[in-house]
Amino acid sequence: MSIQNKQKLLAAQSFEEVLEAVQPMITSILSQLRIYKDFDDYRHIASIAVWQAWQKTDPSKGQFSAYIYATVKGEILKELSREKNYTVRVTIVDDDILNYIYEEQNEGDNQKHVIMLESLLSSLKQVERSILLLYYIEGYSHREIAEELGLSINAVTKRRARIVKKLQKQVFIIE
Template structure:
């Protein structure tokens, strides 16, 4: 595969030369993977992939440029996958949401470390956070939440109660 100015990539080149030569390849991968933000971060990921490929490459196993391409793309895809998994598991909880939930937690002093509650909320399953958000922030009824999530209203009410009890229990153990 030819890169900028028809230079062939070779293991005899320094890492810096190879990294400079593959910049158009990295840009093409960004375009292909629809990466339109955090360019510096992903260029860093790509640079690490180039470094690892440069260290591990074996000319007997095939063309170096193809190995570089698959290494760079693979590392970026791995990072995108990690970010997607993280964003599916973590929901940022704003102050308004915390206040609504705190107000429903009888016996919990609202002045006690709300950041601790935020940490505990972030550890909940996605559906549990969704139930709390829909109920306390959006003002949905149990029936509306049930319709939205494909569960029964009774199940939503019980689940919400268990979530609140679990949060109270976890927070009381920390005190």
Template sequence: MHSRQDNKMTTQHNNQLSPEQPFNEVLELVQPMITSILLRCHIYKDYEYYRHIASIAVWEAWRKADQSKGTFSAYVYTNVKGEILKELSKEKGFENTHTPMDNDTINYIRDYEMGERSPVLLECIMSHLKFEERKILLLFYVEGYSYLEIAKELGLSVDAVKKRRTRIMIKLRKLLYSTVE
């Protein structure tokens, strides 16, 4: 993706790096390195957010640098890449555990993913849910109750209903994908 000329320029910039330089100068010199890391990590959306994460990582490296432990440019590179990978990992983990299916997703799965097997598959998946879990789904998706109405109906707090719905959606997703595969 990058030419040898780009790599030579990056190397030249890195050779000029020193923790004794002012931070703004260091940050300017490592911009090509940051761009390279972002591209290697396949970051194409939220680009500015990750560039910001990288800038903070450069600042941390600049602040904590110890030249007796190795070259400053290698330390900056490792720090930036590590922070970006850590953020990507956190983001992926959050998506996997906190993104419930919404009505459109449930309808899509019901209508398109399962096709003719839909009623049997849906019945099989629902049989793995507890009575209260099925009731929450019924009240929310079929009856159109709000969180407050469900909370009153079941004698729970609104927060408890929200948390249970999220857990139910995660459980459904796992059940669905294990059944469909």
């Protein structure tokens, strides 16, 4: 069977068949890029990339398998870059500052901290306040917050970290 016929056959397959056929390639790419944690997340990103390649396939423009390989590897590299940039930009902060403010508010003996807390919370968007209140006051997990607000768990985790960092900067400016 010629290469062109194989390409046409591959392009004519259903998405599920193509995805199943490229699983070894995806595993190879993940191994080559030394991805050992969040493996399922990156496999999901690869599956989406296969879907995108399958949707855009044009057998007259070259090898379909090469296009899938380039698309999958490119999307995984983009995500790795995003993760690296996020890690460089955002420092995960202890919850000490928010716990401190919350404890001071509950004690009620220092009006300054209550005013500061109200000021800090008023500077946040509604969804940011909701995330903080659900997490710190209601004791919701990231998964429960994600379900409540219609967000992904990853989005809730990242947003909470950004909000804490934002509040930390504001607290140091105020004091």
